[in-house]
Amino acid sequence: MAATASSPSSSLCATTVLLRKGNLNGGGRLATHSLLPQTTVRATVRVDKFSKSDIIVSPSILSANFSKLGEQVKAVEVAGCDWIHVDVMDGRFVPNITIGPSLSGRGKYYFEPSVFLLSKLLVMKISLLQMIVEPEQRVPDFIKAGADIVSVHCEQSSTIHLHRTVNQIKSLGAKAGVVLNPATPLSAIEYVLDVVDLVLIMSVNPGFGGQSFIESQVKKISELRRLCAEKGVNPWIEVDGGVTPSNAYKVIEAGANALVAGSAGIKTSKRPVALPV
Ligand SMILES: O=C(CO)[C@H](O)[C@H](O)COP(=O)(O)O
Numbered sequence: 001m002a003a004t005a006s007s008p009s010s011s012l013c014a015t016t017v018l019l020r021k022g023n024l025n026g027g028g029r030l031a032t033h034s035l036l037p038q039t040t041v042r043a044t045v046r047v048d049k050f051s052k053s054d055i056i057v058s059p060s061i062l063s064a065n066f067s068k069l070g071e072q073v074k075a076v077e078v079a080g081c082d083w084i085h086v087d088v089m090d091g092r093f094v095p096n097i098t099i100g101p102s103l104s105g106r107g108k109y110y111f112e113p114s115v116f117l118l119s120k121l122l123v124m125k126i127s128l129l130q131m132i133v134e135p136e137q138r139v140p141d142f143i144k145a146g147a148d149i150v151s152v153h154c155e156q157s158s159t160i161h162l163h164r165t166v167n168q169i170k171s172l173g174a175k176a177g178v179v180l181n182p183a184t185p186l187s188a189i190e191y192v193l194d195v196v197d198l199v200l201i202m203s204v205n206p207g208f209g210g211q212s213f214i215e216s217q218v219k220k221i222s223e224l225r226r227l228c229a230e231k232g233v234n235p236w237i238e239v240d241g242g243v244t245p246s247n248a249y250k251v252i253e254a255g256a257n258a259l260v261a262g263s264a265g266i267k268t269s270k271r272p273v274a275l276p277v
């Protein structure tokens, strides 16, 4: 896909409007999120409609201007992006802190950036990456808030019981992903490869947008693709960090079919644009 966003049409943040509507309508949209079966249907059906032979571009909100978050994510959706990438960082597993599910009763306050707010605003799928210690503690809240795909790091300093956490995510109705830091070998996830929906290769050291792509990860992507073929499984293979229009071909050739685009996907100083593939 290759698309350019149009400028958000309303001067009033669309997020605010949607959340007001939700509240004015007796909170019906809020109630949906407290009912697990509806959340389950939403997450699985929404993600399953995508073909793994297409390339998904997933802009990362880490590169957005958070004071204009609603406008900027809406613009990338209008541009034709299908998934939005949300990094949850706790300042412990990675040296940065981002957003939570919702700190104020599921979007009660319109100014609070949260996963709930994004899910109310967007039709786009929310692909959530938990770069935190003990992600299992937060899985239910993020799924209730509207995450369609929940990915957790495989490193022991984040997720102690990876297989259990993957099953937890799936049992709550979302797609489950596992994430590897650049230094982590594929052997760390081999034993969950038959149960995950997505494997994400970090191609920068996680924490910040705008870093340079670590070239050694291309080989890791092709090894992962080969390992999946050997095992007869076909998870999404996603790459995150330093992916740009000039190196996207390398990771696609290596076998990736989902690309996170931070600084290449959302520019804070200009009108947001989608990464051409
Ligand atoms: O996980 C991340 C950094 O840790 C983010 O997804 C980040 O937004 C990627 O940004 P860029 O494409 O600019 O490298």
Ligand SMILES: [Co+2]
Residues within 6 Å of the ligand: 060, 085, 086, 087, 129, 240, 260
């Ligand atoms: Co990310």
